[in-house]
Amino acid sequence: MGYPQKVLQIADDIKTMKIRGAGRIARSAAEAMKHAAVEYNGNPYLGEFKEYMVNVAKLLISTRPTAVSLPNAVIYVLRSLKGRGSFEDARKAVISYAEEFIKNSEEAVKKISEMGAKRIKEGSIVLTHCHSTAAVEVIAKAYREGRVLKVYNTETRPFLQGRITFAHLRKYGVPVVQIPDSAVRYIMDEVDYVVVGADTVTSNGAVVNKIGTSQVALAARESRVRVYVAAESYKFSPLTLIGELVKIEFRDPEEVVPHEWLERHPGVKVLNPVFDVTPPEYIDAIITEYGVLPPQAAILILVDKLGWTLDSIKYSDNILGNLEKIIE
Secondary structure, three states, rough: OOHHHHHHHHHHHHHOOOOOOOHHHHHHHHHHHHHHHHHHOOOOHHHHHHHHHHHHHHHHOOOOOOOOOHHHHHHHHHHHHHOOOOOOHHHHHHHHHHHHHHHHHHHHHHHHHHHHHHHOOOEEEEEOOOOOOOHHHHHHHHHHHHOEEEEEEEOOOOOOHHHHHHHHHHHEEEEEEEEEEHEEEEHHHHHOOEEEOOOEOOEEEEEEOOOHHHHHHHHHHHHOEEEEEEEOHEOOOHHHOOOOOOOOEOOOOHHHHHHHHHOOOOOOOOOOEEEEEEEEHHHHHHHEEEEEEEHHHHHHHHHHOOOOOOOOOOHHHHHHHHHHOOOO
């Protein structure tokens, strides 16, 4: 059977980056899972419904390969099917888990903003890169408490997500100056703190985030500026516990240079990596809804708070090929 139009629209919006930011991607994926369950019109048989939901999960997970929040959200909802005895029970469980995930995600951002704001001293200048709801909320909360005087934010090429951050900060009344990515080192001596988000946090505390984040962190380290990462727990990658490397997404070269330019210069190769990896030694703290942690303590989130063990991720090395086993 086909998928509801709302589900297809969300999947396409995630793939084409109309829906951006790891948190928003995760909440949208959970919303799509909910819509799929609500609008299911196939046979009311448990086995058929489970197969349908697994296929919806595969569709959503396949849209973006790097942001771990996407499969974490989908798997969180999908696991609601485990042990269900009837079709109606299973459908209600999917809807309930999806709503719970969205609610918990929104509450996590609020907790992160409160804890993160306390880490910023009064009268500070902050730099942020790309767009992260959690990072924006930390900065906005700190501004309301008189801790932030001004924010520098990068345009974040080539997709210019920094302009979204600029608009959100201005909505909160935060004084913000937008700069080209290449100006980061120039202004770093003015900066007191760097606050960024994360698309993925690995078990050793390395942070995978929008391309350019590692350069920002490197410039901050050189200038002895503290770097804070605001990240909800569902951005922590269980696969890295078993040594799986985070796959870096590459996108269309035409996001970097116009199609006409490529046609005039045949044979020119353009590389468009979406993310890079910031090593844990360049990060002062990761701010989660569970508390403020040194990056080396990231594994505690995965094991103590999220309950991931080597046994629980034995099928996760090939998520798309083993989703059925997750709900057995």
